[in-house]
Amino acid sequence: MVWNPEQYNLFTDHRLRPATDLLHQVPLNSPSVIYDLGCGTGTVASIISEHWNAAVVTGIDSSPEMLAKAKAAHPSIEWKLGDIADFSPTSKGNLIFSNAALHWLDHHETLFPHLLGQLRPGGVLAVQMPNNFNAPSHQNIYELAQSPKWIDKLGSVVRPAPVHNINWYFDMLAPLAKRVNIWETTYFQVLEGKNAVLEWTRGTALRPFLQALEAEDIASFEAEYGDRLLEAYPRRRDGSTLFPFSRLFIVVQLDDN
Template sequence: MDSTPGRPDQRGTTTPHTWDPGLYCEYAGERGRPFVDLVQRIAAEDPETVLDLGCGPGNLTRLLTSRWPGAAVSGLDSSPEMIEAARAADDRIVWEVGDLRTWAGEPHRVDVVVSNATLQWVPGHLDLLGPLLDNITPTGWLAFQVPGNVDEPSHTLRQEIAEQDRYAAHLAGVAVPSSHDPATYLERLVELGCEVDAWETTYLHVLTGEDPVFTWVSGTGARPTLQALPEPLRTEFATELRERLRAAYPAGPQGVVMPFRRVFVVAHKGTGA
């Protein structure tokens, strides 16, 4: 999801940045649909404990209380801004500021762990799957969704601009998202003893408003890059990115169509992990 070190612990960046809950929720409906699609495929019947790792502002975490009304639901995120927004919206859930990787390295016993659009910010997160499973009960569930659209103009144009000499010196160590294909996650989790359901979906988001793709990426994938730049370079970068995104995603009769591929994984430990 999306003044502090931002989400460096979960996302692995070395350059400070912050996350804006309001901007992140600008397209809450479109961002939330993959979460709903993911949770629907988790066949846990009556879990006692459910955790949302990388819960962001908590608007989606709250859906877990309806999905499993008898469960104790909690949310963890390394962004204080996100957790502050979550606490203000719902006090039924235990919200905590914390490092996803630190959590995975500590002893926990959770029945269902959900992680939505978070692991793509953790370098080498395939190696994190084993520790995450270690903190899930013997017949528990790990379910996550990551964007799989790094080859789309919404990412490649940002990278092309960032490689220009006037920007590159400021952008070393800036977080960029990365993920794997469904088959890669499936293979790793099967090796770890899980029954795995892995798939991908490409959503065709129809966006409205002025420069909607720029608004979308400035709240997520491009935000660390933009925040790392000093003025006036930040404004110059944003202007160029805005113009190039406008050309790559032209407006049509209904709005701007932005294809968005996402990768989903639901792993059940069963009795073998």
């Protein structure tokens, strides 16, 4: 999928808050080798790098567009083009951090153990993933894509919800780790704009669907979807939109030996 860094960064504050909430729960004093998987435009990696300024921080992403933005904004950090599924660094990490990226990958039953295998003893895997695939913002995309009008063009783009429930992650990770810290938070995000949720999903969940359409179909799909969003997320009295957004957090620490 082709990412648009400008569209993604429209809501930087809201997108950054869960990353800093996750960072505060990392139980390490001075990790020396840190990877940020799915680093996007690099804002989170740069915060991590400031937080532990003696560490070598490497940001990895499969999008050349996002990495170009990261490189331009933060030239002192190391940026690498790569697929998280193949992540296998020569120097294992003390910390593998991944904010809002692993839900783009399937097969978490093999992905998470694989990532734990890329850590040093005592190392930490810290992950945040959106967990709102049943929310109207997402369900309306899937319903429309599977409706008779769009199914031929978009039916195959719908994926099963990639994120499992908390018990599932805990049961998979607890036998592999010293400690598992796992929680979920719903942020009631106050957004501005005429159809703010549409603007939000244009930067993320809607992208694969728009990319599968011919230019002349995009406006029509967005209009149908946009109308549904205005009904599901009516503007408040002050003109803003409240967009509840659930996120799942997982911090796993390995044994020291």
